[in-house]
Amino acid sequence: MTGEIDPIKVMKQEVGKAAAALVKSGTIVGLGTGSTTAYAIEYLGNRLKSGELTDIQGIPTSFQAEVLAKKYGIPLTTLDAVDHIDIAIDGADEVDPQKNLIKGGGAAHTREKVVDALADQFIVVVDGNKLVDRLGSTFLxxxxxxxxxxxxxxxxxxxxxxxxxxxxxxxxxxxxxxxxxxxxxxxxxxxxxxxxxxxxxxxxxxxxxENGLFVGVADKVLIGEVKDGQPVVREM
CATH class of the missing domain: 3.30.70.260 (ACT domain)
Known part of the structure; x- marks a missing residue:
C-alpha cells in the first residue's frame, strides 16, 4: 500500500540520526558504507544545511559513501590531508557482546577498517538482528x-x-x-x-x-529495534 510506513526503514533512519547527532562542528568524520550509515550521511547533510553543524570534513570509506556525501553537501577530504579522524560512523553485519564485528557485506571492509581504526571514536550503527552471541554464526x-x-x-x-x-x-x-x-x-x-x-x-x-573481522575497534554500538511497531534506539 502507498503511504504505509515501513518500521524497519524508520528504525534505520532513527539509528542514523542518533549517530549523526553525535558529530560536533569542526570535526573530521569517517563516513561508512551501507543502508543505515547512508541515513547518517543524509542527516549530517541536513545538520550542515540548517547551520546547526559547521566546518566538518568527511572521509568516505567507499565510492557509495563518496557519492552520498556529495549528494548531501558534505565537504570531503583525504587521509593524506588530515592527521586524525575525530569520529567514524559505520554499520556492521554482525556484532558480538564484546563489540567485535564482522563487516564487508558491501565489500568495502578494507577501506572501512583503515578509517574506523584511525578514528578517536568509532560509532557502529546496526539493527537488532545484527547482534549475535558469536561472530560467524549468521554471516560469512x-x-x-x-x-x-x-x-x-x-x-x-x-x-x-x-x-x-x-x-x-x-x-x-x-x-x-x-x-x-x-x-x-x-x-x-x-x-x-x-x-x-x-x-x-x-x-x-x-x-x-584485509578481512572483515573488526576486533577491539568499535567504541559505541547504537542498535535500532522495532518495539510495538515503534522504532527505538538503544546503546549496547
Missing part, C-alpha cells in the same frame, strides 16, 4: 584478495578449516570487484573462537589484503 567472513592469489589463498583458508567461496556479482557476470580492484572470498567457519587470532592469521596469508 569476507576476505579481500588480490586477483592473482585467489587460488592459493582459498587453499590456505581451507587448511584453516574455512569453507571459501568467491563472491559473484549481482547484475554483473563474474566476480565482485572491490573499489581497490580486488576480489572477495566469503568464508564459512563453523565457529570463530578467537576473532583476534583469526583476524591476524588471515591477514598473514600472502595475497590477502
Amino acid at each position: 567472513l569476507p576476505v579481500e584478495v588480490i586477483p592473482m592469489a585467489i587460488t592459493p589463498v582459498m587453499r590456505a583458508i581451507e587448511k584453516l578449516g574455512g569453507k571459501p567461496e568467491l563472491r559473484m556479482g549481482v547484475k554483473k557476470a563474474g566476480p565482485v570487484i572491490t573499489d581497490q580492484g580486488n576480489m572477495v572470498i566469503d568464508v564459512k567457519f563453523d565457529s570463530i573462537d578467537n576473532p583476534a587470532e583469526l583476524e591476524k592469521t588471515l591477514n598473514n596469508i600472502p595475497g590477502v589484503l
